[in-house]
Amino acid sequence: MIRFENVTKRYADGTTAVDELSFEVADGELVTLVGPSGCGKTTTMKMVNRLIEPSSGRIFLDNEDISTVDPVQLRRRIGYVIQQVGLFPHKTVLDNTATVPHLLGTGRAKARARAAELLDLVGLDPKVYGERYPEQLSGGQRQRVGVARALAADPPVLLMDEPFGAVDPVVRERLQSEFLRLQQEVRKTVLFVTHDIEEAVRLGDRIAVYGQGRIEQFDTPSAVLGAPATDYVADFVGADRGLKRLSVTPIEESDLEQPPVVHLDDTLPRALDAPWAVVLDSADELHGWISGAHAAERTGSVREHARRMEAWLPLGASLKQAFATMLQHDAGWIAVLDKDEHRFLGVLTPAKLHEALRRSTAADAQAIARAEVQLESVDAVVGSL
Numbered sequence: 392m393i394r395f396e397n398v399t400k401r402y403a404d405g406t407t408a409v410d411e412l413s414f415e416v417a418d419g420e421l422v423t424l425v426g427p428s429g430c431g432k433t434t435t436m437k438m439v440n441r442l443i444e445p446s447s448g449r450i451f452l453d454n455e456d457i458s459t460v461d462p463v464q465l466r467r468r469i470g471y472v473i474q475q476v477g478l479f480p481h482k483t484v485l486d487n488t489a490t491v492p493h494l495l496g497t498g499r500a501k502a503r504a505r506a507a508e509l510l511d512l513v514g515l516d517p518k519v520y521g522e523r524y525p526e527q528l529s530g531g532q533r534q535r536v537g538v539a540r541a542l543a544a545d546p547p548v549l550l551m552d553e554p555f556g557a558v559d560p561v562v563r564e565r566l567q568s569e570f571l572r573l574q575q576e577v578r579k580t581v582l583f584v585t586h587d588i589e590e591a592v593r594l595g596d597r598i599a600v601y602g603q604g605r606i607e608q609f610d611t612p613s614a615v616l617g618a619p620a621t622d623y624v625a626d627f628v629g630a631d632r633g634l635k636r637l638s639v640t641p642i643e644e645s646d647l648e649q650p651p652v653v654h655l656d657d658t659l660p661r662a663l664d665a666p667w668a669v670v671l672d673s674a675d676e677l678h679g680w681i682s683g684a685h686a687a688e689r690t691g692s693v694r695e696h697a698r699r700m701e702a703w704l705p706l707g708a709s710l711k712q713a714f715a716t717m718l719q720h721d722a723g724w725i726a727v728l729d730k731d732e733h734r735f736l737g738v739l740t741p742a743k744l745h746e747a748l749r750r751s752t753a754a755d756a757q758a759i760a761r762a763e764v765q766l767e768s769v770d771a772v773v774g775s776l
C-alpha cells in the first residue's frame with residue numbers, strides 16, 4: 392500500500408510541482424496519474440522511490456515512512472519502468488532481464504531461468520529473443536523487456552512513467568492489453584503515469600486526474616468519465632466522453648436480445664418470427680445465421696443455407712469493442728458468447744448498445760447522488776453535536 396500525506400515538493404527555483412498531495416493506493420491496485428505536461432506526475436512518482444525528496448509531508452509504503460528507509464533498500468521493493476527503457480546495450484535480452492536478481496544474489500543460472508519465464512510472461516519467446524541485443528528489437532519489444540526487467544526482482548510495487556509513450560498507437564494498444572493480462576496474474580501495486588486519458592481509463596482501477604500540482608479527481612474510470620468533479624476535469628476528459636465511456640462499460644447478459652435459434656441439422660424453417668435466426672451446431676456453439684426471407688423460398692437443411700458469423704464477442708468485452716466489431720463486419724448485430732467463448736448467450740444490437748451506455752451513465756449519477764446524501768447526513772450529525 393502507498394499513502395501520500397500532505398506531500399509538497401517545491402524545487403530550488405521556487406516552482407511548486409506538487410502541492411499538499413494526499414491519496415492512497417491499495418495493495419494490488421493500479422492507479423493511473425493523468426494530466427497535462429508539467430502538472431507534477433513524474434515528481435509524484437519519483438518521490439516514491441526517493442529519486443526526489445519531498446519538501447514537506449510524508450509518504451508511506453506498507454505503513455512505513457519511506458524517509459526512514461535506506462533508498463537502496465527501498466528501491467529493491469519498487470520496480471521502475473520509464474519511457475526510455477535504458478536497457479544495457481551490450482547485454483542480451485535475457486541478461487538484461489536477469490541483471491537485478493543476479494545483483495541481489497540469485498545464482499546466474501536461476502536468475503536466467505526466471506528471466507526466461509518473465510520474458511514469456513510479457514509475450515517475448517525467450518528462445519527467439521533471449522539472445523538478441525536491445526538494438527535488434529522493435530520499440531514495443533524493448534518496452535516489454537523493460538517491464539520484464541522491472542518484474543524480475545518480484546517487487547510488490549511498480550512505478551511506470553509513460554512506459555508505452557514512445558511506441559505507435561497500434562503497438563501501444565497491444566502493450567496495454569498485455570500489461571492488463573499480466574497485472575491480473577501478478578497483482579502488483581502500480582502507479583502508472585500517462586498524459587493520455589484513454590490509456591488512464593483503460594488501465595486504471597482508479598484514476599488521479601492532476602491539475603497544477605494537485606489532484607482534481609481521484610475515482611474509478613467510469614465515475615471520472617460519467618461525473619467529472621470539476622469543469623477542469625470535464626475539459627480534460629474531453630468532448631468525446633461518450634466514446635471513452637464505451638471503452639469502460641462491459642457487455643452484460645441483460646443487454647442481450649434473444650433472436651430465434653435453429654440448429655445446423657434442422658430442416659429449413661418455413662417462417663421465422665424475425666428477419667433472421669442464429670444458427671448453432673450440435674454442441675450449441677455459434678455457427679452463423681440464416682435470413683428468414685432466404686429460408687422461406689428454399690428447402691433442405693439449415694446447414695446448406697447457413698452463413699458463417701464472424702462478428703461475435705465474449706460477455707464482458709467492452710461496448711467499444713462491440714461497436715468496433717459491428718463496424719468492422721458491417722453487421723447490424725453481433726453474437727455474444729460466454730466468457731469461455733463457447734456457449735451462445737444472445738445478440739447485441741445497436742439499440743441495446745445505446746441502452747447499455749445510458750444505463751452506465753445513470754448508474755454513476757445515482758452513485759454520486761447517494762454519496763452526496765451520505766455526506767449531508769454526516770454533516771447533520773456533526774452539526775448537531
Ligand SMILES: Nc1ncnc2c1ncn2[C@@H]1O[C@H](COP(=O)(O)OP(=O)(O)OP(=O)(O)O)[C@@H](O)[C@H]1O
Pocket residue numbers: 402403404406407408426427428429430431432433434435586
Ligand atoms: N529539477 C527541477 N527544478 C525545477 N523545476 C522542476 C524540476 N523538475 C521539474 N520541475 C517543474 O515541476 C513541475 C512538474 O514537473 P513534472 O516533471 O513532475 O511534471 P509532469 O506532470 O511529469 O510533466 P510531463 O508530463 O511533461 O513529464 C514542472 O513545472 C517542471 O518544470
